[in-house]
Amino acid sequence: MNQEFIDHIKALIKNKAQSQLKDELQKLHPADIAELLNDLSYTEAKDIYRLLDNEIAADVLVEMDEDIRKDFLELLPSATIAKRFIDHMDTDDAVDLMRDLDTEKQSEILSHIDDVEQAGNIVDLLKYDEHTAGGLMATEMVKVNENLSMPECLKEMRAQAEELDEIHYVYVVDDDDRLQGVFPLKKVITSPSVSKVKHVMKKDPISVKVDTPLDEVAQIIEKYDLVALPVVDSIGRLAGIITVDDVMDEIREQAEKDYQLASGLSQDVETDDNLFKQTKARLPWLLIGMIGGMGNSILIEGFESTLTTEMSYYIPLIGGTGGNVGTQSSALVVQGLANSSLDSKETVKQVSKEAVVALVNATIISMLVYIFNFFRFGPTAIITYSVSLSLFSVVMFASIFGTLVPMTLERLKIDPAIATGPFISITNDIVGMMFYMMLTRLLS
Amino acid sequence: MNQEFIDHIKALIKNKAQSQLKDELQKLHPADIAELLNDLSYTEAKDIYRLLDNEIAADVLVEMDEDIRKDFLELLPSATIAKRFIDHMDTDDAVDLMRDLDTEKQSEILSHIDDVEQAGNIVDLLKYDEHTAGGLMATEMVKVNENLSMPECLKEMRAQAEELDEIHYVYVVDDDDRLQGVFPLKKVITSPSVSKVKHVMKKDPISVKVDTPLDEVAQIIEKYDLVALPVVDSIGRLAGIITVDDVMDEIREQAEKDYQLASGLSQDVETDDNLFKQTKARLPWLLIGMIGGMGNSILIEGFESTLTTEMSYYIPLIGGTGGNVGTQSSALVVQGLANSSLDSKETVKQVSKEAVVALVNATIISMLVYIFNFFRFGPTAIITYSVSLSLFSVVMFASIFGTLVPMTLERLKIDPAIATGPFISITNDIVGMMFYMMLTRLLS
Incomplete structure (x- = not known):
């Protein structure tokens, strides 16, 4: 993301070269678009935003700097936020975004979400303290019953996987939805098809409770080299998963926070803050x-x-x-x-x-x-x-x-x-x- | 890992209760066994070590505190290190461990490794600067040719996957071994079986060069929320992958290093150093x-x-x-x-x-x-x-x-x-x- 490219984009916006802009944006990863938006004026950013697909627009919003995102969201009507963004986001990202807004705007947005199940999940997740596992977890995961055979499991997974970006583990639950085991996705290709899920899974998987503090979550993921960690409620039912990318931010923030306190900075502050x-x-x-x-x-x-x-x-x-x-x-x-x-x-x-x-x-x-x-x-x-x-x-x-x-x-x-x-x-x-x-x- | 449990284990070692010890160890994750070993005396640790399967012993060694591990390795004959540990490790962990030893011991160990391909990979990896992508990458990955059909790819993957602990992405290369694309493992269950690999994969994947510095690697993995990142050589051939767990340590170390320098500590030092x-x-x-x-x-x-x-x-x-x-x-x-x-x-x-x-x-x-x-x-x-x-x-x-x-x-x-x-x-x-x-x- 060099200055030359930013100037090139600015020129395209000025000349209203919509199709060329679209081509340029198509080549970029959402994280790069978010970085680009940070360097543009508000009206330029809005012009760019209009050209993005809903799916990409949502991803870009997730990657944006929190302060800028907050200003941006305050200017948008609730219906737009719900339909253009929240509908296309994983629940953990949606909750992260909603936490920046006041309760009134939150309810307005929730009322505009078409997918009732997703809206319900978001409401549930918003109740957790944001410094606990519950506050960071997402409800998107592949969950199968322990009594399925592998071919049945595969069919079930196919149905669930459609909506998910990436899957690393399959979580196995009993009839009461309690977490029983886990297996990495690779087992799907290496296990004999006659096996039962119960016999493929690793029993008693490492998990955390919804109220486990985030620093502990980070330590567990780091210690056991996990890509995702299941979160269970007080009676052991699978409530969600936390993925390593969310924890990585937590680890960096934790380390930065200690450094900031040691340097006499009493709260999180960046060079670009006002x-x-x-x-x-x-x-x-x-x-x-x-x-x-x-x-x-x-x-x-x-x-x-x-x-x-x-x-x-x-x-x-x-x-x-x-x-x-x-x-x-x-x-x-x-x-x-x-x-x-x-x-x-x-x-x-x-x-x-x-x-x-x-x-x-x-x-x-x-x-x-x-x-x-x-x-x-x-x-x-x-x-x-x-x-x-x-x-x-x-x-x-x-x-x-x-x-x-x-x-x-x-x-x-x-x-x-x-x-x-x-x-x-x-x-x-x-x-x-x-x-x-x-x-x-x-x-x- | 509380004091009570440690005392219990110490008592079992003292009473030479081998089978009970084995049962207790079986319940533990290698990372926990490593933590346990840090709290035991050298002779106690050796007794525990003897009871572990080669596979587990290798995993424990990877998780051990570097200083303790170094002392431990210096006391073991090269043949034991090669056959009990290196043979059961991923190349990145093996290289990490070998770097602590002097060149003479390195060559001795290499001469004792049965798997010539693995020994060759380790020799290659040891050549890279440990602060670059090449120095951190592993050569264990699933790699398929772009011209395969999905069923052929699946067969190929099954053969390769046998030896791997976890697989998150499948890397696609051309006939000259140059990286062409990547797809997440979930595509294996969601793609129609008639597709060709070429059409399933995402083209131009994010990758780094073997000489990319580690802090840049960490930034890329963090920015794009990746679980693994492919590493290519100077002419674009797939050389290895870096997984997020290795980078997480890098991020923590980087943040800790800045904090230490700011606190007037001129080199990496811990409270338990001499x-x-x-x-x-x-x-x-x-x-x-x-x-x-x-x-x-x-x-x-x-x-x-x-x-x-x-x-x-x-x-x-x-x-x-x-x-x-x-x-x-x-x-x-x-x-x-x-x-x-x-x-x-x-x-x-x-x-x-x-x-x-x-x-x-x-x-x-x-x-x-x-x-x-x-x-x-x-x-x-x-x-x-x-x-x-x-x-x-x-x-x-x-x-x-x-x-x-x-x-x-x-x-x-x-x-x-x-x-x-x-x-x-x-x-x-x-x-x-x-x-x-x-x-x-x-x-x-």
Whole structure:
């Protein structure tokens, strides 16, 4: 999707070269059309949209940037959304799109959907929390009864498969619709035709409940290398499936979210978001940092009698080192918890281990600074000792604190990522100053 | 995988209850057995391993933690590795495992593989850079000639499918083995049996070259919601496929890597890595931070004549705010570049946008601090103005610098993530001090 191609499309729109435009669009994947639309003006995008088949238009809408899609949908009448888009979408995509709209518009759209079964499914899915398996699953799947023979199953599958884009697994249920087994589609071509479904399927398949949180769903799909995961309700009935492509977005978002929190961004924000959204995401932590900095200024004032000009030289070093160490420790813990290589029950073990690493770093850094100050201020100056001792203390404190806080938050079921980044660096900045001032006073 | 179960297994191993152990293991997925092995001692793990079928043992090995696996493989004779593991693995997993070993051991293992075709494939795959599509692909796939009829294709598929775990797509090639098309397996059950493969397949499928970098491969799979992606060589011949599960690890690792760099970790490190590896990953940035802090102390000393006691109160606030703002800006840019929502060619646009956001944040923060100091030091004190002016300047500078540096690095094809975290906070700390000292001197 280069600039040349975008300009070419813009020119075609301007010249109303409809048939040429149609040819160009036909060659593109819906995801590419969605990308193209992001680069066009609203009226240009509308002209393009009119030329698309309903099927493709729906696929493009699914792939569009959420913010742009929302603006777009607000301008369209409910009947159009229902008939041009929702009717041609899988239920999970339809629900994803409907969640952006208010309840009134949702009901209006639902009343315009011709396929009553689909409308019913959407209503059911909208009830689930969007951060659970139920909120992400689709109801489109191939489901067969365990008592069928393979030829009967094949016939049944043919009927069901017509409406589905891709099928990877066949789900087997009992007479009460409870999930009993699963088999990959390839069994259809490799199993002897006399077999019964019951004997081809893998029993007790890996599944999740409708209320399983999404991060757990992502972990299961990743761990077992699945392409799709069945979702069952509280009594084990097959309710839907979650496919790997939806989970992939979840994994990226999860990783991005931790990174954003560690960088002092309090909500999901992108470079192309508007000024208000950017400020809303960024100002909170900056203000907390500001309050921390003002607190620090009062703290230092409290030690006015101890404070010498030489001492102030090292204020940035001590605060900064505490921040750097704390950021490292907390990032390690948050990532370990996120990818399950660390368990929040291992707090004592992890803190002990961290203390040993901290001891090495603290010793090296404070020794180097000691040598530097030995020559700068001489071996008898108080500052030569107070700076190194403070550095040693702050590295030890920041390492242990940066480990302990996220692990404790995880045990309290609070997102540990909020304790990374600014929170850790501000706390360590203040604690570092306290060590520095108090140690210097003690040595004076 | 709870502690209770692990203890139960440990007890069974101790009592040499082989048949009970076998029963327990039979119930577990290979990924769960791998997790279990991570929690056992080496001798316990070896006892478990002996009880596994070759097929399962190979799957478990694939799922094991890389570090533990490497230690494990180094203790096994090459013939065992070849016959017990490699022979039962897909080529991509075999290559992944072989890469951990030295060349000598690799050749030894290869000489023990019975299946000459598989050994040849592994040799070919090992030649590719592991960060490219060629290095991640597997050669196991269903490949049919375009001129076959569907019944012939089905027969061909049956023969090929026997050895494959899962099949999602069928790849269609011409007589010269060049990729011509693809169709999802479901077409086998929905297409009329009289069709020719050529007419069932989707032409010009999305594919990548053997030398396409992995991050691009991940983006393509994510963008087009693919389960598998064909890889072609320089003349368009089908060389292998990459499946989504391998790419998922890549996406997580990519996101984790950016986060680690932003947190001042200079290489991939986990909480369970040993002391040496942890220190190696953490000390470099701490030392750079230390040098920055010492540089700052020399800078402040240079302004000794300007420096008042009151001024030193605000050293942490100014340095910290610069660091916080810079971290936010650089994180936004790095994430935008990683998920392709930002293009490195848009530098001017992004810097201008960032400058506007910075203006809002800078104004709010410096005004609030001005009001605070207005009451603390009075409206005529130089410090009341110099602190706010310095804050304003450092927020503006840090925002623009934090945007400009990663964007420039990306254009120079250097990983922009190295410019996040410590680098940005150290630079802004020093620049903040310069502003503070110089502005105060100017106002005095």
